[in-house]
Amino acid sequence: MNKRYLHKITLLAASSLMLGLGSCKKYLDQQPITAVGPDFVFNSVETTRAALIGVYNQLTGDAGYGLRLNLYFSVGTDETEGPTGNADGSRRDFPLYATTPGNSQIFAPYTQLFKGIQYANVCIESIPKMDLYDNGSDGQKKQLQRMYGEALTLRAQFYAEAIRNWGDLPAHFTAAEELATQDPFPKRTDRDVLYDQILNDLKTAEALVPWRNEVTSIGDPQDERITKGTVKGLRARIALARAGYSLRQSGTMKQGSNPQTYYQIARDETNDIITSAQHSLNPSFKDLWKNQVGGRTAWDPNGELMFQVTAIGRTASADTKIGYNSGPTVVDLATQTGSTGTSSVFILPTYFYMFDSTDTRRDVTCVPYSDTLAPDGVTFYKKGQPITSVFDGKYRRDWLNPPLAAGTYLNNYSGFKWQILRYADVLLMFAEAENELNGPTTAAYNAINLVRRRAFGNSNNDIPAGLSKSDFFKYLVRERELELGAEGVRKYDLIRWNLLATAITESKSNIALFGTTTGTTLTGTLAQPSYMAGYPSYVGNLANLPVSMFYRARTASDDLNIGGIVLNSWYAKAPSSTPAGSTKVAWIVITTDPTKTTAAAVLAHYATNFVPNKSELLPIPQDAITAYGGFASNMPQNPGY
Template sequence: MNNTFFNKLTVIAAAGILFLTAGCKKYLDQQPITDVGAEMVFQDVASTRKALAGVYSRLVGDAGFGIRLSLYYTVDTDEMQGPTGNADNDRRDIARYNATSGNAQITNPFNQLFTGIEYANICISNIPKMDMYNNGSEQEKKQLRRLYGEALTLRAQFYFQAIVNWGDVPSHFQPAASLASANPFPTRTDRDTLYNRLLADLKVAADLVPWRNEITTIGDQLDERITKGTVKGLRARIALFRGGFALRSDASMKRPTDYLTYYQIARDECSEIIASNQHSMNPSFRALWKDQVNARVVADPQGELMFQASGIGRNATADTKLAYYNGPTVNNLGNKSINVLPTYFYLFDQNDLRRDVTCAPYNVAANGTTKIGQALTAMCDGKYRRDWITGPAVSPTDAVQYFGLKWQILRYSDVLLMFAEAENEISGPTAAAYNAVNQVRRRGFGKPISTPDVTVDLPAGLSKATFFDAVVRERSLELGGEGVRKFDLIRWNLLATKIAETKTALLAMSTRSGAFSTLPEFMYYRNNSVADDATLWANSFYAPAPTTAPANTTRVNWAQAAVNTTALARYATGFVTGKSELLPIPQPARDANPNLTQNPGY
C-alpha cells in the first residue's frame, strides 16, 4: 500500500481541532496545529486529546460510518436490502454483490480506514514517550494512559472493519514514516495474525482505560469516549470473528480448529462487562432510539450505547447521512435507500415492540408530522428517522443531508447476546445463557427486564443447536439495521443459506402461499394521523384485510404488491458463494502497491 496515503503528522494535528467534547457535536474554539513535530503535538494532556480526536474523526464522514461503512456495505442480508434502480458501478452494485475492483465507492473507505490506523499509530507511538506519561502527576498519568488505551482500541476498530470487508490486509502497526523505508510495498497479512495482534492490544487497553464510574475520578468529564466496557466489548466481538468462519484465499469458508479458545475470550469479556454493573439496557427499546439516539441526547444513564461514531459539522468529512440516505422521507426529502425485506418484517412477533422501531412503513407529508402509509415492499428501516430528530428538530423544508446522528457501533444488548452465544458454544444453553437472551427479549416485548416471564422467555429444554438458532434469530430482531447482520452471517457461514431461504420466502410471499396465505392484500392507514407505529393502521398486519374499507382511511396495496418484481427482483442478484463474502481490493490501492493480491473471484 502506498505510504503517501497516510504519512503526515500535520493531518492528524489539524484534525485534532475536532476534539470530542460532551456530545461530540461542537467544535472547540481552538486554532489548528499545523506542520509541527510530535514534540509539539504530544506535549501535555490537552494537546494529546486533540491528536486523539483526529483518530476518532476517521470513524465518520461519507467514507466511514457516515454512510458507506454503515449503509452501503451492510446489505443485502435477510433483513435489509439496498436501493432500487439499475446497475451503476456504485452503491447499487455493492448492495447486490456485483461490485468490481473499480467500483466508485470502495476506494475512499479503504483508504480512510488505513488513515485511521495511521493516525492511531502516531498516537500509540508517541504517547508513551511523553515525559508526562511517566513523570506527570497521578491524574496526568491516568489521563494519558486512557488516551493511549483509546488509541489502541480505535486502531483495533479500524482494522476490524477493514478485515470484515476485505479479508487479509497489510500489517501496519507503526507510523508510516517508520515503515516506508523498510517495506514500502507490504504484502497482505493473514487475518488471523492480525486478529491475534488486535486481541493482545485490546487486553492491554483494558488495563489502561477506566470504567464509566471511574471517569471523573481521573479528572475527565463524562462524554462518549471509549471506556473499559467498550474495550472489552470490542475484544469479545473480535474474538468471535477470530473463532468464526471466514472466506480464505483459496475461496473456501473455514473456521480455525481452536475456535473455542476465542469463544472463551468472548465469553469471559462479556461476563466481566455484565458483572461490572457499569452497563444496562434502557427499559424502553423505543425510547432508546426515538428519545435518545434521534433526539441527539448526550446523557446515557444506562450506558447502553457503549461505542458510538459521532457526526459533527454538517459536512461529508466528519458528519453522517443517517436518516437522510435511509429512513422515511419527509416532504419528499431523503433517499429512502434502505428497504426492509418483507420477510424480515414478518419475522417479528406481532407483540414485539421492536418491529415498529426497526421498520417504518410510512413516509411523512410536507407538514413534517402527517404519515402516509407505504406498501410492504416500500418500507424503510426505522432506527434513524428524520421525523424523530429533535434537539433541535429538522424543518420539513430543510434540504440538509447531514443531521449529526451517531452510528451505534456497540450496544449493551449486543454484549448480552454475544455472551449467550459464546456460553452456549462452550457449555450448552446454561441458565446464564438463557438469562442473557431473555433480558433482551423482555425489553423487546415491553416487559420488566429482570423479571422472568413465560410469555416471552425462550422455552426451557432447548438443545445446543436450537438455542444457537434462537440466538441467530434474536440478534436479528434486536440489532436489525445496525450493520451487524451481514458479518454475523459470514462468521457463522450462514450468509449463502439465509440469502437462499429469503429468496424462496419472497417468492412464496409474492403469491401469498404457504405461511403467507393469510397476509392482508391491503392495509388501510388512518387519514391525517401522526402515529409512527402500528396505530397508524386501521387493520391488522397479520389477518386478511376487511372487505369494506374502514372509515377515514386510505388503502395501500400491502401484500398484493408485486414482491417478485420489486424486492426479489433486485435482492442479492450477484451473490456467489466463495466470492461475495468479501469486497474486492480497490484497484487504485493495487496500482499503488503491486504486492496487493486480489480477493477470490474478482
C-alpha cells in the same frame, strides 16, 4: 524526505480533521490545536487529547460510518435489501453483490480506515514516550493512559472493520514513516495474525481505560469516549470473528484456528461487562432509539450505547447521511415536492413478518410510512407505504431532536450518531459464547431472555427451556436478527457463522411466495428457515395476511398499533370496507402478472449477483493494487474478482 518532516505531515493531517470539532459542545468538545509537530502536540494533556480526537474523527463522514461502511457495505442480508435499479458501478452494487474493483465508492472507505490506523499509530507510539506519562500528576498520568488505551482500541476497530470487508491485509502497526523505511509495500498478512495482534492490543487497552463510573474521578467529562466496557465488548466481538468462518485466499470458507480459545475470550470479556453492573438495558426499546439516539444525548444513563460515532458540521468528512440514505423519505406539505432521501435501505417482507405481533422492536426497526413536513418545519405527517417500501426505522428524521431547522430538512447530513456497540449485543455475545463452550446453561438463557423481556415487556416470550446446543444457537441467530436489525451487524454475523449463502437462498425462496396467488388471494406457506428459529405460527399461511392496509390520513403519530397510524392488523385479512378517516394502500400486490407482483418487485434487486465463496468479501480496490506498482504481487485480488 527526513523522518521528522514525515511525522509533521501526519500530524498536520490529523490536526486538520480537528478543526470542525471545536463546535461540538456537548459531546467531544475539544479546541483544535493550531501548531503541529510531535514535540508540541505530545507535550500536554490538552494537545494530546486534540490529536486523539483526530483519530476518532476517522470513524465518521461519507467514507466512514456516516454512509459507506454502515449503509452501503452491510446491506443485502435476510433483513434488508438495497435501492431499486441495476448495478451502477457505485452505491447500488454493494447490496446486489455486484461490486467490482473499480467501483467508485470502494476506495475512499478503504483509504479512510488505513488513515485511521495511521493516526492511531502516531498516538500509540508518541503518548507513552511523553514525560508526563511517567512523571506527570496522578490525574495527568491516568488521562494519558486512557488516551493510549483509546488509541489502541480505535486502531483495533479500524482493522476489524477492514478485515471483515477485505480479509487479509497488510500489517500497519507502526507509523507510516517508519514503515516506509522498512517495508514500503508490505504483503497481505493472514487475518488470523492481524486478529491476534489487535486482540492483544485490546487486552493492553482494557487495563488502561476506566469504567464509565470512573471517568470523572480522573478529571475527564462524561461523553462518548471509549471506556473499559467498550474495549471489552469490542474484544469479545473480534474474538467471535476470529473463532468464526471467513473467505480465505484459497477461495473457501474456513473457520479460524483454535476457535474454543476465542470463544473463551468472548465469554470472559462479556461476562466481565455483565458482572461489572456498569451497563444495563434501557427499559424501553423505543425510548432507546427515539429519545436517546434520536435525541443525540451525550450521556446515556443506562450505558446501553457503549460505542457511538459522533457526527457534526454538515460536511462529508465529519457528519452522517444516516436518515437521508436510510429511513423514511420526507416531502414538503405545501407543495408535495422536494422529496429527500435516497431510499437505499429497505426491510424485506420476510424480515417484517419474522417479528411477533407483540414484539416492540418491530415498529422501531420497520417503518411502513414516509414523512411529510409541515410548514412549521417540526411536525411530520405520515403517509402509509406498501410492504415493498418499508424503511429501516432506528434512525429516522421525525425522531431527530433537535429537528433540522425549517428550510434545511433537505440537507443530506443529519448529525445522527451511528451505534457501533450496544449492551444488548454484549448480552447476546455472552449467550453465544457460553453456548459454544458449555451448552445452553442458565447463564446463557438469562442473557438472551433479558433482551427478549425488554422487547415484550414480560417473560411470557422467553425462549423454550431444555433446548439442545444446536437449537439454542438457532434461537440466538434469530434473536440477534430481531434485536440488531439494520445496525450493520447481520451480514458479518452470517458470514462468521458461514450462513450468508443459506440465508439469502432461503429468503429468496420465501419472498417468491409473495407472488403466488389465485388471482384474488395470496397463497402458499412460508418455509421455516433451516438456520434459525422461525416465524410466529400465525404468519406461515400467507392467505391469512392482509393484501391491503388502511392508514390513518394525515397523522403526526408514530404509533403503529391498531388505532394509531394503522387501522387494521398486519396479521389478518383486511376488512372489506374502508374505515372512516383512512387511506387504503395495496400492502401486498395481488395480480396474475408475475412481473408485477410484490415478489417480483423485491427479488429484482435483492442480492441478485451473490456468489458463494466470492461475495463474502469485497474486492480490493483497484487503486490500492495500482499504488503498489511493481510490487502488485504483494497485493493479490480477493477470490473471484
